[in-house]
Amino acid sequence: MKEWWKSGSPWIWLNGGAVSISIIMVFGLLTLILVRGFGHFWPHAVVEFSYEMPGQERVQVIGELRRSETLTGQALREAGVPLPQAQLLATRHLFKLGNRDVTGRDFSYYIDDFMGEWRYPRDMAVLERREWGDFYGRPLRILEGTVVVAEGEAVWDELQARIKRTTSLFDEIRRIERHEIGNINFRLERVRLDQRRAELRDTLTPELERDFAGRRAALNQEYAVLQERLDKLIAEAQRDSLVMLVAGGREVTIRMDRIVKAWQPNNMSIPSKVVFYAKTFFDFIFGYPREANTEGGIFPAIFGTVTMVLVMSIIVTPFGVLAAIYLREYAKQGPLLRTIRISVYNLAGVPSIVFGVFGLGFFVYVMGGGIDRIFYPEALPAPTFGTPGLFWASLTLALLTLPVVIVSTEEGLARIPSTIRQGSLALGATKGETLWKVVVPLATPAMMTGLILAIARAAGEVAPLMLVGVVKLAPTLPIDGNFPFVHLERKIMHLGFHIYDVGFQSPHAEAAEALVYATALILVLLIVMLNLTAITIRNHLREKYRAESD
Template sequence: MRQWWKSGSPWIWLNGGAVTISMVMVFGLIALILVRGFGAFWPHPVVETTYELPGTDPVVVVGELRRSETLTGAAMRDAGVPIPEDQLVVTRHLLKLGNRDVTGRDFAYFVDDFMGEWRYPKNMAVLERREWGDFYGVPLRLLERGSTVAVGDALWDEFQERVGRVSDLWGEIRSIERGAIGRINFQIERVRLDQRRAELRGTLTDEYQAELDLRRQDLQVQYAELEKRLNQLYDEAARDSIVMRAADGSEVTLRVADVVKAWQPNNMSVPAKVWFYVQDFFDFIFGYPREANTEGGIFPAIFGTVVMVLVMSIIVTPFGILAAIYLREYAKQGPLLKTVRISVYNLAGVPSIVFGVFGLGFFVYFMGGAIDRTFYPEALPSPTFGTPGLFWASLTLALLTLPVVIVSTEEGLARIPSTIREGSLALGATKGETLWKVVVPLATPAMMTGLILAIARAAGEVAPLMLVGVVKLAPTLPIDGNFPFIHLERKIMHLGFHIYDVGFQSPHAEAAEQLVYATALILVLLILVLNLTAITIRNHLREKYRAESD
């Protein structure tokens, strides 16, 4: 036994076991996210049953089974459920009931002992609405401006056709509101700023004022035309409505304009469910959020995350590489340099929220305020750069990940054999030529490694971003068709903050549960894509310079 311990085998097994446990935990977490995330888009069957507690009248319950759990009978009796004293365990089911505007609740638990037979009516429909969540019921009549146009077997196909028509109308409405009207509002604001700038400089002449008034009048005419078209589209969208029978037997009239999509999961074949799944996943990726981010898509969050990481990479890469080159190749080795290196290493361990506080105080208030006073005085007191935005979020993350890039680059430079430097110098190259044409290219893979680590950390950070530019809902994207096209001062959405907001700040936690997993899945996939892209570039550079050195 002593020989076995001295041989080091126990430590090998210990390390192997630790690695195995870590891999199991990581893959288990990824599997959980995959199952819960991808499962959010599948059209689950809708169950109809009766629920009758002792001493009460039976009620009809309609909804989707979200999960089932087994509890002790004592715990249920303590909660006020009339369970017999001799019953040890109780099974209860969490059903998504929908119809929040009718019943006032989305989810409810039901004890299996008091539930009747579970039925799956084929005519039971699910309507995803723009407000108030999903609606479950049986379609009865389709109305056009109050007159019945379809009932019976022809109702569902006609209803789906009109839902598609309304979807096209909403697409044109969003295009006008976010595109054309957005551009006009941007130009009207530019006219106001031009006038204010001329007033501050004392160059506002009568001729220039007349020119500004003419520009403003032309824009207001265009705005009035678009507003007229919007009113027409809203009127056309409000034309149709559908009468649904809810679980309690009441008839509820819903506007088709409020329906995003509708389906009958109990009457769908497997291919139809697969096609619905693909469409729902596509809408989730490229759609915009609704209902306090608990419904709809996450495209603004994906876009904001990608743009922020790209801007951060553009900032941190040159600064980190130049700092590492100076520390390794030019700085005089000594106590001062050792102190600098220790400071860089310690900087990597500073809590991220501290960077957020620093970014808010120095970047946003100090630098941003100075930029506003110098270059945008006409916009004051409304800040342009003196408020959290994309640029400050990217700059804060660049500062956060700078130590990672510096350390990785330094290690790459240190691994270059001195014989390569000496050979270059012996052939007549200067120190600068040796550094930039020989040493730096060979250290490029290590630089890319630092960038990969920086991207992985930056994409998942949330705490500092809450202070320097990320918001719950950004009205516009940081890139659009208005000059200068890339608006670094705008606030953005972020997948990490979106997960936090939906999971912990949502008024409907149960409804947002699947959305949290789905968004977490997209964040993991996005980080994986960004890292794989950087790894591919690094491997290409490594093979390139290896072939050249051979």
């Protein structure tokens, strides 16, 4: 045994076991995210049953089963459930009831002992609404104004056609509000700023003032035309309505423009469920959030995350590479350089929230405020760059990941054999030519490795971004058709903050649980895609310069 301990084998087995446990935990976490995330989009069966607790009247329940758990009878009795004293265990089921505007709650637990037979009616429908969450019930009839246009078996086909019509109208309304009216508001603001700038410079002449008034009047005329068209579209969208029969026999009327889509999960075949699943997943990726981010899609968060990472990469790469080249190739080796290196290494261990506080204090208030005073005085007191935004979030993350790029680039430069440098110098090349034409290209894969690590960390950061530009809901994307097209001053959404907000700030925790897993899945996939892109570029460069060196 002593010889075995002296051989070092126990430590090898210990390290191997630790690595194996880590890999198992990582794959377990990814499997949980995949199962819960992808399962969010599958059309679950709708259950109908009666429920009667002792001393209470019987009620009808309609909903989707979310999970089941077995608890001790004592725990349930303490919670007020009238179970027999001799009963040791009992099962309770969590159902999503929907119909929040009718019942006042989305989810509820039901004890298995008091539940009647579970039925799966084929005519049971689920409605995804633009507000108030999902709705469960049986479609009875469709109204056009106050006139019944379909009922009975004809309701379902007519319902799909009417939803398609109102969805088209809704998309047109949103397009006008977000793009055309948004563009007019942008141009009106430009007119106001131009006039204010002329006032500050004492160049506002009567001719200029008339010109500004004319531009403003023309834009207001465009707005009036769009508003009239918008009112007509809204009136058309609100024309139709659907009458649903809910649990308990009550009839509820729902306006058709509030319905996103409708489906009958108990009446769907496997192929139709797969098609529905794909469409729902597509809508989740490219849709906009609703209901305090607990419903709808996450496209603004994906777009904001990718844009921020790209801007961060553009900033951190040249600064990190140039700093590493100076430290390795030009700086005089000595105590000062060692102190700088130690500082860089320690900078990598500073908590990210500290970078956020620094970014808010220096980048936003000092630099942003200075930019506003020098270049945008006409917009004051409303800040342009003196407020958290995309550029400051990217710059903060660039500072956060700068040590990673510096260290990786330095290690790559250190691995280049001195004989290559000497050979280049022997052929007559200067030190600068040797560095930029021989050494740096060979160290490019190491630089890309640093960038890959920076992207992986930046894409998942949340704490500093809450202070320097990421918000719960951004009204517009940072890129649009208005000059200068890329608006670095705008606030953005981010997948990491979206997960935090939905998971911990949502008023409907149970409804948000599945969305948290789905968003986490998209964030993981996005990071993997960004890293794979960078790894592919790195491998291409490695093979390219290896072939050239051969």
